[in-house]
Amino acid sequence: MPARVVVLGGGVGGTLVANLIAKELGREAAVTVVDGTGMHIYQPGFLYVALDQANALWLARDERTLLRKEVALVVDQATRIDPVAQTVTLARSGSLAFDYLVVATGSRLDRSAVPGYGDTHDFYSVEGALRLREELRRFKGGRIVLGVAGIPYKCPPAPVEFVLMTEEYLRKRGIREKSSVTLLSPLNRAFTIESASKLVQPIFDQRGIGLGTFFNVESVDAEKRTVSSIEGETAEYDLLVLVPPHKGSAVVIDSGLGDAGGWMPTDRSTLAHKEYQRIFAIGDATDLPISKSGSTAHFEAPIVASRIASFVRGTAPRVAYGGRVMCFLETGGGRATSLRFDYTHPPAPPKPSRLWHWAKWVFNRAYWVTVPQGRIG
Amino acid sequence: MTLTETQLTKSIDARGMACPGPLLALIGAIRQGQIGDTFEVISSDAGSRTDIPAWVAKAKHEIVGVLEEPGFARFIVRKAR
Numbered sequence: 120m121p122a123r124v125v126v127l128g129g130g131v132g133g134t135l136v137a138n139l140i141a142k143e144l145g146r147e148a149a150v151t152v153v154d155g156t157g158m159h160i161y162q163p164g165f166l167y168v169a170l171d172q173a174n175a176l177w178l179a180r181d182e183r184t185l186l187r188k189e190v191a192l193v194v195d196q197a198t199r200i201d202p203v204a205q206t207v208t209l210a211r212s213g214s215l216a217f218d219y220l221v222v223a224t225g226s227r228l229d230r231s232a233v234p235g236y237g238d239t240h241d242f243y244s245v246e247g248a249l250r251l252r253e254e255l256r257r258f259k260g261g262r263i264v265l266g267v268a269g270i271p272y273k274c275p276p277a278p279v280e281f282v283l284m285t286e287e288y289l290r291k292r293g294i295r296e297k298s299s300v301t302l303l304s305p306l307n308r309a310f311t312i313e314s315a316s317k318l319v320q321p322i323f324d325q326r327g328i329g330l331g332t333f334f335n336v337e338s339v340d341a342e343k344r345t346v347s348s349i350e351g352e353t354a355e356y357d358l359l360v361l362v363p364p365h366k367g368s369a370v371v372i373d374s375g376l377g378d379a380g381g382w383m384p385t386d387r388s389t390l391a392h393k394e395y396q397r398i399f400a401i402g403d404a405t406d407l408p409i410s411k412s413g414s415t416a417h418f419e420a421p422i423v424a425s426r427i428a429s430f431v432r433g434t435a436p437r438v439a440y441g442g443r444v445m446c447f448l449e450t451g452g453g454r455a456t457s458l459r460f461d462y463t464h465p466p467a468p469p470k471p472s473r474l475w476h477w478a479k480w481v482f483n484r485a486y487w488v489t490v491p492q493g494r495i496g
Numbered sequence: 497m498t499l500t501e502t503q504l505t506k507s508i509d510a511r512g513m514a515c516p517g518p519l520l521a522l523i524g525a526i527r528q529g530q531i532g533d534t535f536e537v538i539s540s541d542a543g544s545r546t547d548i549p550a551w552v553a554k555a556k557h558e559i560v561g562v563l564e565e566p567g568f569a570r571f572i573v574r575k576a577r
Contacts, residue, residue: 275515312514312515350556363525381530387509408518408520444553458515465541466514
Protein backbone atom coordinates (compact mmCIF):
# COMPACT_ATOMS: atom_id res chain seq x y z
CA MET A 120 0.00 0.00 0.00
CA PRO A 121 1.47 3.38 -0.95
CA ALA A 122 2.32 5.85 1.82
CA ARG A 123 -0.33 8.53 2.17
CA VAL A 124 1.27 11.97 2.03
CA VAL A 125 -0.98 14.96 2.58
CA VAL A 126 0.26 18.49 1.87
CA LEU A 127 -1.72 21.43 3.21
CA GLY A 128 -1.31 24.51 1.02
CA GLY A 129 -0.66 25.00 -2.68
CA GLY A 130 1.88 27.81 -2.55
CA VAL A 131 5.57 27.61 -3.45
CA GLY A 132 6.48 25.14 -0.71
CA GLY A 133 3.41 22.90 -0.88
CA THR A 134 3.45 22.60 -4.67
CA LEU A 135 7.16 21.86 -4.85
CA VAL A 136 7.21 19.35 -1.99
CA ALA A 137 4.23 17.46 -3.47
CA ASN A 138 5.83 17.29 -6.92
CA LEU A 139 9.19 16.19 -5.53
CA ILE A 140 7.70 13.43 -3.35
CA ALA A 141 5.58 12.14 -6.24
CA LYS A 142 8.59 12.19 -8.55
CA GLU A 143 10.88 10.48 -6.06
CA LEU A 144 8.51 7.81 -4.75
CA GLY A 145 6.31 7.14 -7.78
CA ARG A 146 3.88 4.34 -6.87
CA GLU A 147 5.27 4.08 -3.35
CA ALA A 148 3.31 7.20 -2.36
CA ALA A 149 -0.15 8.69 -2.84
CA VAL A 150 0.27 12.45 -2.62
CA THR A 151 -2.65 14.82 -2.05
CA VAL A 152 -2.49 18.61 -1.95
CA VAL A 153 -5.27 20.41 -0.09
CA ASP A 154 -5.69 24.06 -1.00
CA GLY A 155 -8.50 26.43 -0.07
CA THR A 156 -8.72 28.20 -3.43
CA GLY A 157 -7.02 25.97 -5.99
CA MET A 158 -5.25 29.08 -7.28
CA HIS A 159 -1.51 29.54 -6.94
CA ILE A 160 -0.49 33.15 -6.33
CA TYR A 161 2.99 34.43 -7.16
CA GLN A 162 3.36 36.84 -4.27
CA PRO A 163 6.64 38.54 -5.25
CA GLY A 164 4.61 40.07 -8.07
CA PHE A 165 2.47 42.18 -5.71
CA LEU A 166 5.08 44.94 -5.48
CA TYR A 167 5.35 45.25 -9.27
CA VAL A 168 1.56 45.39 -9.66
CA ALA A 169 1.24 48.06 -6.95
CA LEU A 170 3.86 50.21 -8.70
CA ASP A 171 2.28 49.78 -12.12
CA GLN A 172 5.12 47.70 -13.51
CA ALA A 173 3.19 44.48 -14.10
CA ASN A 174 -0.26 43.24 -14.98
CA ALA A 175 -2.19 41.50 -12.21
CA LEU A 176 -3.03 38.63 -14.58
CA TRP A 177 0.57 37.52 -14.15
CA LEU A 178 0.02 36.81 -10.44
CA ALA A 179 -2.23 33.74 -10.49
CA ARG A 180 -2.36 30.29 -12.08
CA ASP A 181 -4.57 27.28 -11.60
CA GLU A 182 -2.78 25.07 -9.07
CA ARG A 183 -3.81 21.93 -10.98
CA THR A 184 -1.63 22.96 -13.94
CA LEU A 185 1.44 23.20 -11.67
CA LEU A 186 1.13 19.76 -10.08
CA ARG A 187 2.32 16.48 -11.55
CA LYS A 188 -0.61 14.49 -12.85
CA GLU A 189 -0.20 11.75 -10.21
CA VAL A 190 -0.66 14.30 -7.41
CA ALA A 191 -4.29 14.67 -6.31
CA LEU A 192 -5.62 18.16 -5.66
CA VAL A 193 -8.50 18.75 -3.24
CA VAL A 194 -9.88 22.28 -3.33
CA ASP A 195 -11.21 22.65 0.21
CA GLN A 196 -10.32 24.19 3.56
CA ALA A 197 -8.52 22.00 6.08
CA THR A 198 -10.24 22.77 9.38
CA ARG A 199 -8.59 20.40 11.85
CA ILE A 200 -5.45 18.26 12.11
CA ASP A 201 -5.50 15.34 14.52
CA PRO A 202 -1.83 14.50 15.00
CA VAL A 203 -2.55 11.31 16.96
CA ALA A 204 -5.23 9.76 14.72
CA GLN A 205 -3.26 11.18 11.72
CA THR A 206 -6.25 12.68 9.99
CA VAL A 207 -7.09 16.05 8.46
CA THR A 208 -10.70 17.21 8.57
CA LEU A 209 -11.91 19.21 5.57
CA ALA A 210 -14.70 21.80 5.53
CA ARG A 211 -16.76 20.14 2.80
CA SER A 212 -15.25 16.83 1.75
CA GLY A 213 -14.91 14.72 4.87
CA SER A 214 -11.45 13.84 6.08
CA LEU A 215 -8.11 12.53 4.83
CA ALA A 216 -5.89 10.04 6.63
CA PHE A 217 -2.14 10.54 6.36
CA ASP A 218 1.07 8.70 7.06
CA TYR A 219 3.03 11.94 6.58
CA LEU A 220 1.73 15.48 6.66
CA VAL A 221 3.41 18.61 5.33
CA VAL A 222 1.98 21.87 6.64
CA ALA A 223 2.66 24.54 4.02
CA THR A 224 -0.21 26.82 4.91
CA GLY A 225 1.69 30.10 4.71
CA SER A 226 0.56 33.12 6.65
CA ARG A 227 -2.64 35.12 6.95
CA LEU A 228 -2.89 38.88 7.10
CA ASP A 229 -4.50 40.23 10.24
CA ARG A 230 -5.22 43.88 9.44
CA SER A 231 -7.78 44.04 12.25
CA ALA A 232 -4.97 43.72 14.82
CA VAL A 233 -3.96 47.35 14.18
CA PRO A 234 -6.30 49.93 15.72
CA GLY A 235 -7.31 52.40 13.02
CA TYR A 236 -5.92 50.29 10.14
CA GLY A 237 -9.20 50.86 8.27
CA ASP A 238 -8.49 51.48 4.61
CA THR A 239 -4.75 51.97 5.08
CA HIS A 240 -2.89 50.66 2.03
CA ASP A 241 -0.70 47.61 1.66
CA PHE A 242 0.74 45.45 -1.11
CA TYR A 243 0.41 42.07 0.58
CA SER A 244 -2.54 40.73 -1.42
CA VAL A 245 -3.81 40.97 -5.00
CA GLU A 246 -6.62 43.30 -3.87
CA GLY A 247 -4.25 45.41 -1.79
CA ALA A 248 -1.77 45.78 -4.66
CA LEU A 249 -4.52 46.81 -7.10
CA ARG A 250 -6.01 49.32 -4.65
CA LEU A 251 -2.59 50.83 -3.94
CA ARG A 252 -1.91 51.07 -7.68
CA GLU A 253 -5.07 53.17 -8.11
CA GLU A 254 -4.16 55.35 -5.13
CA LEU A 255 -0.66 55.96 -6.51
CA ARG A 256 -2.07 56.81 -9.93
CA ARG A 257 -4.28 59.46 -8.29
CA PHE A 258 -1.48 60.73 -6.02
CA LYS A 259 -0.54 64.34 -6.76
CA GLY A 260 2.17 64.86 -4.15
CA GLY A 261 2.60 64.70 -0.38
CA ARG A 262 4.14 62.51 2.29
CA ILE A 263 4.29 58.78 1.52
CA VAL A 264 5.14 56.70 4.58
CA LEU A 265 5.82 52.96 4.74
CA GLY A 266 5.61 51.25 8.12
CA VAL A 267 5.76 47.71 9.51
CA ALA A 268 2.77 46.78 11.66
CA GLY A 269 3.73 43.29 12.75
CA ILE A 270 6.59 40.84 13.07
CA PRO A 271 7.18 38.38 11.50
CA TYR A 272 6.17 39.53 8.04
CA LYS A 273 6.74 38.11 4.58
CA CYS A 274 9.79 39.17 2.60
CA PRO A 275 11.96 41.25 4.96
CA PRO A 276 13.45 43.33 2.07
CA ALA A 277 10.03 44.36 0.72
CA PRO A 278 9.73 47.65 2.68
CA VAL A 279 13.15 48.80 1.41
CA GLU A 280 12.25 47.80 -2.15
CA PHE A 281 8.93 49.58 -1.86
CA VAL A 282 10.37 52.98 -0.86
CA LEU A 283 13.15 52.79 -3.47
CA MET A 284 10.73 51.86 -6.25
CA THR A 285 8.15 54.44 -5.08
CA GLU A 286 10.73 57.24 -5.12
CA GLU A 287 11.56 56.28 -8.71
CA TYR A 288 7.87 56.08 -9.60
CA LEU A 289 7.28 59.63 -8.30
CA ARG A 290 10.19 60.92 -10.38
CA LYS A 291 8.76 59.30 -13.51
CA ARG A 292 5.39 60.88 -12.76
CA GLY A 293 7.04 64.28 -12.34
CA ILE A 294 5.78 64.78 -8.77
CA ARG A 295 8.94 63.93 -6.84
CA GLU A 296 9.57 67.60 -5.97
CA LYS A 297 6.17 67.81 -4.28
CA SER A 298 6.62 64.59 -2.31
CA SER A 299 8.57 62.88 0.43
CA VAL A 300 9.12 59.15 0.88
CA THR A 301 9.92 57.75 4.33
CA LEU A 302 10.60 54.24 5.58
CA LEU A 303 9.74 53.64 9.22
CA SER A 304 12.04 50.74 10.02
CA PRO A 305 11.35 48.39 12.94
CA LEU A 306 15.13 48.29 13.50
CA ASN A 307 17.88 50.85 14.03
CA ARG A 308 18.79 50.77 10.33
CA ALA A 309 17.11 50.48 6.94
CA PHE A 310 17.41 46.73 6.61
CA THR A 311 17.79 43.73 8.88
CA ILE A 312 21.09 42.55 7.42
CA GLU A 313 23.76 45.09 8.34
CA SER A 314 25.90 44.53 5.22
CA ALA A 315 22.87 45.05 2.98
CA SER A 316 21.85 48.08 5.02
CA LYS A 317 25.26 49.62 4.33
CA LEU A 318 24.58 49.24 0.58
CA VAL A 319 21.11 50.73 0.88
CA GLN A 320 21.75 53.71 3.18
CA PRO A 321 23.87 55.73 0.68
CA ILE A 322 21.14 55.20 -1.93
CA PHE A 323 18.55 56.53 0.55
CA ASP A 324 20.77 59.57 1.20
CA GLN A 325 21.40 60.20 -2.48
CA ARG A 326 17.71 60.01 -3.35
CA GLY A 327 16.44 61.88 -0.31
CA ILE A 328 14.46 58.99 1.19
CA GLY A 329 13.72 59.48 4.88
CA LEU A 330 14.38 56.82 7.49
CA GLY A 331 12.73 56.52 10.89
CA THR A 332 14.25 53.86 13.16
CA PHE A 333 12.95 51.58 15.93
CA PHE A 334 9.43 52.35 14.75
CA ASN A 335 7.16 49.32 15.15
CA VAL A 336 3.68 50.44 14.14
CA GLU A 337 1.06 50.09 16.84
CA SER A 338 -1.91 52.16 15.66
CA VAL A 339 -3.17 54.57 13.01
CA ASP A 340 -5.25 57.72 13.38
CA ALA A 341 -6.75 58.20 9.92
CA GLU A 342 -8.42 61.48 10.86
CA LYS A 343 -5.22 63.15 12.06
CA ARG A 344 -3.19 61.24 9.46
CA THR A 345 -0.72 60.00 12.02
CA VAL A 346 0.80 56.61 12.73
CA SER A 347 2.16 55.66 16.17
CA SER A 348 4.73 53.10 17.31
CA ILE A 349 4.98 50.75 20.27
CA GLU A 350 8.17 52.69 21.13
CA GLY A 351 6.00 55.76 21.74
CA GLU A 352 6.62 57.89 18.64
CA THR A 353 4.28 59.38 16.04
CA ALA A 354 4.74 60.18 12.34
CA GLU A 355 2.53 62.16 9.95
CA TYR A 356 1.54 61.01 6.47
CA ASP A 357 -0.60 61.82 3.44
CA LEU A 358 -0.44 58.28 2.03
CA LEU A 359 0.24 55.47 4.48
CA VAL A 360 1.32 52.01 3.34
CA LEU A 361 1.70 49.36 6.03
CA VAL A 362 3.02 45.84 6.11
CA PRO A 363 0.05 44.20 7.83
CA PRO A 364 0.44 41.90 10.86
CA HIS A 365 0.80 38.23 9.88
CA LYS A 366 -0.57 35.17 11.65
CA GLY A 367 -0.26 31.45 11.06
CA SER A 368 -3.13 29.54 9.52
CA ALA A 369 -6.39 28.90 11.36
CA VAL A 370 -6.04 25.13 11.02
CA VAL A 371 -2.73 25.16 12.91
CA ILE A 372 -4.18 27.35 15.68
CA ASP A 373 -7.48 25.42 15.92
CA SER A 374 -5.63 22.09 16.09
CA GLY A 375 -3.44 23.29 18.97
CA LEU A 376 -0.31 22.77 16.87
CA GLY A 377 0.97 26.34 16.92
CA ASP A 378 2.37 29.01 19.22
CA ALA A 379 0.59 32.26 20.10
CA GLY A 380 1.04 33.54 16.55
CA GLY A 381 -0.12 30.31 14.94
CA TRP A 382 3.37 29.29 13.78
CA MET A 383 4.25 25.62 14.13
CA PRO A 384 7.10 24.63 16.50
CA THR A 385 9.57 23.23 13.99
CA ASP A 386 13.03 21.70 14.28
CA ARG A 387 15.46 23.99 12.46
CA SER A 388 17.31 21.05 10.80
CA THR A 389 14.72 18.29 10.23
CA LEU A 390 11.75 20.64 9.68
CA ALA A 391 9.64 18.16 11.64
CA HIS A 392 7.13 19.28 14.25
CA LYS A 393 8.89 19.30 17.64
CA GLU A 394 6.45 16.74 19.02
CA TYR A 395 5.04 14.81 16.05
CA GLN A 396 7.71 13.23 13.87
CA ARG A 397 5.38 12.54 10.94
CA ILE A 398 4.28 16.16 10.63
CA PHE A 399 6.54 18.65 8.85
CA ALA A 400 6.28 22.37 8.29
CA ILE A 401 7.78 24.48 5.53
CA GLY A 402 7.76 28.11 4.46
CA ASP A 403 5.84 30.68 6.46
CA ALA A 404 4.10 28.00 8.55
CA THR A 405 7.17 27.29 10.74
CA ASP A 406 8.06 29.19 13.91
CA LEU A 407 11.71 29.49 12.82
CA PRO A 408 13.07 33.03 13.11
CA ILE A 409 14.06 32.92 9.46
CA SER A 410 12.76 34.83 6.43
CA LYS A 411 9.14 34.20 5.63
CA SER A 412 9.60 34.07 1.88
CA GLY A 413 9.07 31.89 -1.15
CA SER A 414 12.81 31.37 -1.29
CA THR A 415 12.86 29.78 2.17
CA ALA A 416 10.03 27.42 1.20
CA HIS A 417 11.80 26.69 -2.09
CA PHE A 418 14.95 25.50 -0.30
CA GLU A 419 13.12 23.66 2.49
CA ALA A 420 10.83 21.64 0.20
CA PRO A 421 13.52 19.32 -1.25
CA ILE A 422 14.78 18.57 2.27
CA VAL A 423 11.34 17.55 3.51
CA ALA A 424 10.64 15.58 0.32
CA SER A 425 13.91 13.69 0.68
CA ARG A 426 13.38 12.98 4.39
CA ILE A 427 9.83 11.68 3.82
CA ALA A 428 11.08 9.50 0.94
CA SER A 429 13.72 8.03 3.28
CA PHE A 430 11.13 7.25 5.98
CA VAL A 431 8.80 5.63 3.44
CA ARG A 432 11.67 3.42 2.23
CA GLY A 433 12.86 2.68 5.74
CA THR A 434 16.29 4.24 5.25
CA ALA A 435 18.04 6.88 7.32
CA PRO A 436 17.47 10.45 6.09
CA ARG A 437 20.55 11.78 4.31
CA VAL A 438 19.83 15.49 4.30
CA ALA A 439 19.01 18.25 6.77
CA TYR A 440 18.07 21.89 6.27
CA GLY A 441 21.05 24.19 6.72
CA GLY A 442 19.14 27.45 6.70
CA ARG A 443 19.75 28.22 3.04
CA VAL A 444 17.93 31.27 1.68
CA MET A 445 18.58 33.32 -1.44
CA CYS A 446 16.73 36.44 -2.45
CA PHE A 447 17.08 39.53 -4.56
CA LEU A 448 16.88 43.07 -3.29
CA GLU A 449 15.75 45.68 -5.83
CA THR A 450 17.60 48.94 -5.27
CA GLY A 451 15.85 50.94 -8.02
CA GLY A 452 17.42 52.51 -11.09
CA GLY A 453 17.35 49.13 -12.80
CA ARG A 454 19.77 47.68 -10.26
CA ALA A 455 19.51 44.93 -7.68
CA THR A 456 21.70 42.94 -5.33
CA SER A 457 21.37 39.41 -4.01
CA LEU A 458 21.34 38.02 -0.50
CA ARG A 459 22.59 34.45 -0.09
CA PHE A 460 23.18 32.87 3.28
CA ASP A 461 22.59 29.91 5.55
CA TYR A 462 22.94 29.05 9.24
CA THR A 463 26.74 29.15 9.08
CA HIS A 464 27.43 31.68 6.30
CA PRO A 465 26.22 35.24 6.81
CA PRO A 466 25.26 37.16 3.67
CA ALA A 467 27.84 39.24 1.78
CA PRO A 468 25.71 41.09 -0.77
CA PRO A 469 27.44 42.17 -3.99
CA LYS A 470 27.34 45.81 -5.13
CA PRO A 471 23.95 46.53 -6.76
CA SER A 472 24.15 45.96 -10.50
CA ARG A 473 22.03 45.63 -13.61
CA LEU A 474 22.98 41.96 -13.78
CA TRP A 475 21.15 41.09 -10.53
CA HIS A 476 18.15 43.14 -11.59
CA TRP A 477 18.10 41.19 -14.85
CA ALA A 478 18.48 37.89 -12.95
CA LYS A 479 15.52 38.81 -10.76
CA TRP A 480 13.46 39.74 -13.82
CA VAL A 481 14.25 36.42 -15.51
CA PHE A 482 13.48 34.50 -12.30
CA ASN A 483 10.12 36.27 -11.95
CA ARG A 484 9.19 35.57 -15.55
CA ALA A 485 10.39 31.96 -15.52
CA TYR A 486 8.86 31.13 -12.13
CA TRP A 487 5.82 29.26 -13.45
CA VAL A 488 7.83 26.80 -15.51
CA THR A 489 10.75 26.31 -13.13
CA VAL A 490 10.16 26.54 -9.38
CA PRO A 491 6.95 24.52 -8.74
CA GLN A 492 8.28 21.59 -10.76
CA GLY A 493 11.69 21.64 -9.09
CA ARG A 494 13.56 22.56 -12.28
CA ILE A 495 15.70 25.13 -10.48
CA GLY A 496 17.66 24.36 -7.31
CA MET B 497 17.11 33.38 41.89
CA THR B 498 20.09 33.32 39.52
CA LEU B 499 19.93 34.37 35.88
CA THR B 500 20.01 30.80 34.62
CA GLU B 501 17.03 29.96 36.82
CA THR B 502 14.90 32.77 35.35
CA GLN B 503 11.51 31.39 34.31
CA LEU B 504 11.40 31.86 30.56
CA THR B 505 8.12 32.39 28.73
CA LYS B 506 9.84 31.48 25.47
CA SER B 507 13.33 30.82 24.15
CA ILE B 508 14.13 31.73 20.54
CA ASP B 509 17.15 30.13 18.91
CA ALA B 510 18.11 32.63 16.19
CA ARG B 511 21.66 31.42 15.69
CA GLY B 512 22.74 31.81 12.07
CA MET B 513 19.44 33.39 11.13
CA ALA B 514 20.62 36.56 9.44
CA CYS B 515 17.29 37.54 8.00
CA PRO B 516 15.12 38.85 9.60
CA GLY B 517 17.47 38.31 12.53
CA PRO B 518 17.49 37.95 16.31
CA LEU B 519 16.25 41.44 17.16
CA LEU B 520 13.19 41.17 14.93
CA ALA B 521 12.44 37.75 16.44
CA LEU B 522 12.59 39.35 19.90
CA ILE B 523 10.36 42.29 18.88
CA GLY B 524 7.84 39.84 17.42
CA ALA B 525 7.79 37.75 20.62
CA ILE B 526 7.45 40.80 22.87
CA ARG B 527 4.61 42.17 20.76
CA GLN B 528 2.73 38.92 21.27
CA GLY B 529 3.58 38.55 24.95
CA GLN B 530 2.06 39.78 28.20
CA ILE B 531 3.62 42.29 30.62
CA GLY B 532 6.03 40.39 32.86
CA ASP B 533 6.80 37.70 30.26
CA THR B 534 10.49 36.86 29.93
CA PHE B 535 12.04 35.97 26.59
CA GLU B 536 15.42 34.56 25.70
CA VAL B 537 16.99 35.16 22.30
CA ILE B 538 20.06 33.14 21.36
CA SER B 539 22.17 35.00 18.81
CA SER B 540 25.47 34.36 17.06
CA ASP B 541 25.35 37.79 15.41
CA ALA B 542 27.89 40.23 16.88
CA GLY B 543 25.56 43.14 16.08
CA SER B 544 23.01 41.83 18.59
CA ARG B 545 25.23 43.01 21.45
CA THR B 546 24.44 46.61 20.54
CA ASP B 547 21.13 46.27 18.65
CA ILE B 548 19.18 44.32 21.26
CA PRO B 549 20.02 46.50 24.30
CA ALA B 550 19.42 49.65 22.18
CA TRP B 551 15.90 48.58 21.20
CA VAL B 552 15.04 47.30 24.69
CA ALA B 553 16.04 50.71 26.13
CA LYS B 554 14.07 52.62 23.47
CA ALA B 555 10.95 50.47 23.91
CA LYS B 556 11.30 50.67 27.73
CA HIS B 557 11.54 46.97 28.42
CA GLU B 558 14.17 45.40 30.63
CA ILE B 559 17.35 43.43 29.97
CA VAL B 560 17.41 40.78 32.69
CA GLY B 561 20.83 39.61 31.63
CA VAL B 562 23.22 38.62 28.87
CA LEU B 563 24.99 35.26 29.05
CA GLU B 564 28.10 34.94 26.91
CA GLU B 565 28.77 31.46 25.53
CA PRO B 566 31.40 30.31 23.01
CA GLY B 567 30.28 31.67 19.63
CA PHE B 568 26.96 33.09 20.76
CA ALA B 569 25.15 35.02 23.48
CA ARG B 570 21.83 34.60 25.28
CA PHE B 571 19.83 37.77 25.80
CA ILE B 572 17.13 37.58 28.45
CA VAL B 573 14.54 40.32 28.21
CA ARG B 574 11.43 41.06 30.30
CA LYS B 575 8.41 42.78 28.77
CA ALA B 576 7.92 45.71 31.12
CA ARG B 577 4.93 47.56 29.63
